[in-house]
Amino acid sequence: MSAETDPVKLMKQKVGEAAAARVQSSSIVGLGTGSTTAYAIQAIGERLKSGDLQGIRGVPTSFQAIVLARDFGIPLVSLDEIDHIDIAIDGADEVDPQKNLIKGGGGAHTQEKIVDTLADQFIVVVDGGKLSDYLGANFLLPVEVIPMAITPVSRKLEKLGGKPTLRMGVKKAGPVVTDNGNLVLDVKFDRIDNPAELEKILNNIPGVVENGIFAGVTDIVMVGEIKDGQPAVREF
Secondary structure (H helix, E strand, O other), X not given: OOOOOOHHHHHHHHHHHHHHOOOOOOOEEEEOOOXXXXXXXXXXXXXXXXXXXXXXXXXXXXXXXXXXXXXXXXXXXXXXXXXXXXXXXXXXXXXXXXXXXXXXXXXXXXXXHHHHHHEEEEEEEEEHHHEOOOEOOOOOEEEEEOHHHHHHHHHHHHHOOOEEEXXXXXXXXXXXXXXXXXXXXXXXXXXEOOHHHHHHHHHOOXXXXXXXXXXXXXXXXXXXXXXXXXXXXEEO
16 A cells, blocks of 8 residues: 555654654754654655755764665765754654653664754654553663673663563564664563653663663654544644
8 A cells, every 4th residue: 555545654644744844944954763754854855855945954863864865865964064953853662641752663762862862852753552651551662782781781671670682683683783783672661650760770781872761852742643534643
């Protein structure tokens, strides 16, 4: 099914377009990772091509974002070349009522956190299925770890009440390797009641590069839903 006929894809497309509509000319834009954000990158590219937008520069959060930005004609810059980011658009795997996030299902959360936290405005685009009453309800917490530290970090996570599993590749023998050359532990926490505190505790474990909790970073969440068979976008 194409995006025009598949209601789920059409919903993701509408949310991506709604976020892309917030981008103004001459902006530096953080370009996130994932299927919904891909539609936002496409929409930004189409606005550039039509002349509706001018002077955009993109800061990618992953190799996927680099490829998509090039495909859709968005000029890219590195963090060495800029002193601020005006707006960042990214997805999430889980969102709680306080707009705290779990990210990292695509293994790009370290670069995403660097870019998203630098942005003056951070917009999260998700479908309604990503909303939870609390973090950890439906999604494992990704933790990026330096390869030599996998065993000691796993032991520390278990002492904190987590159940870590090394993320393995699909159509690839062996573990998933991030864009930074590290490994990912997916950790089951039954309930994350204080995301900001746990985020700091995990990042203080030697060998942990970054974890997928994004606490107190999000400005706007755009939620795609299907109502009466039609895609709709709401904001909170």
